[in-house]
Amino acid sequence: MLRPLFILATYLFCLPVNAWWSKEHEIVALIAEKNLSAKAVQQIEIILDGQSLFEIANWADSIKSQSKWSHSKRWHYINIDKGESIDEYQVSVGGDILWALDYFYWQIGEVAKPVQQRREALMFFVHLVADIHQPLHVGFSGDAGGNRKMLIWKNQNRLVNLHKVWDGLLTSPAISSHQYADKILSDSIKETQLILDSSFKDWAKESLTLHAAVYQFGDQKKDNSLNLGSNYQSKNWPIAQQRILQAGVRLAHYLNQAFE
Secondary structure, three states, X not given: OOOOXXXXXXXXXXXXXXXXXXXXXXXXXXXXXXXXXXXXXXXXXXXXXXXXXXXXXXXXXXXXXXXXXXXXXXXXXXXXXXXXXXXXXXXXXXXXXXXXXXXXXXXXXXOXXXXXXXXXXXXXXXXXXXXXXXXXXXXXXXXXXXXXXXXEEOOOOOEEEHHHHHHXXXXXXXXXXXXXXXXXXXXXXXXXOOOOOOOHHHHHHHHHHOHHHHOOOOOOOOOOOOEEOHHHHHHHHHHHXXXXXXXXXXXXXXXXXXXX
């Protein structure tokens, strides 16, 4: 039987978030863990040899620098042309996040597959579910998902890119990953199931839709330089938090289905 899935109503817009850096992958995993079925918990423990989703949440990032896994970098995102829709986008076999989510998900529940193969599939899947909910992991080809959009963040004396802002500079949480996930659940004023009938492509569409906010910079200087600060931050961190919550409950839902 599924545990209740809690969604914070008022707290959704008043708790800080450090979008999609290592801590946020951990928070997504912790939210998922709190909403797994008993069967899913049992099977995940077997597949991960006693490790938790929290412990492996960042594995897929940690291996990208290894020659064995260098090809996996392209599994963390998709880039599309401006004006192109997700429905029009042709999934790149072996080469993007939509392909990878499908590829790894079907392996997770296949008991005939070797445990090591299922373990790697699960570790990738947990991480990539969080990645696709970060709006710039569904990015524009023209600026490589914000990686080529250079700016100054909060008047610091160095240039950073927009993707990095969303991946870690938007704000900094003052509490641990466990405290953050617990706070979201314990402070919830109502219980709501957020198990939506949504596909991986639906998640990508949502991220793409959020670009309207991501690329809303306000007035730029006469020299077209971009200096983002508190106004941009206050408008966008609630979006980042909502995506983290969605990623966590959706991850639990898909894993529960895989182990039914």
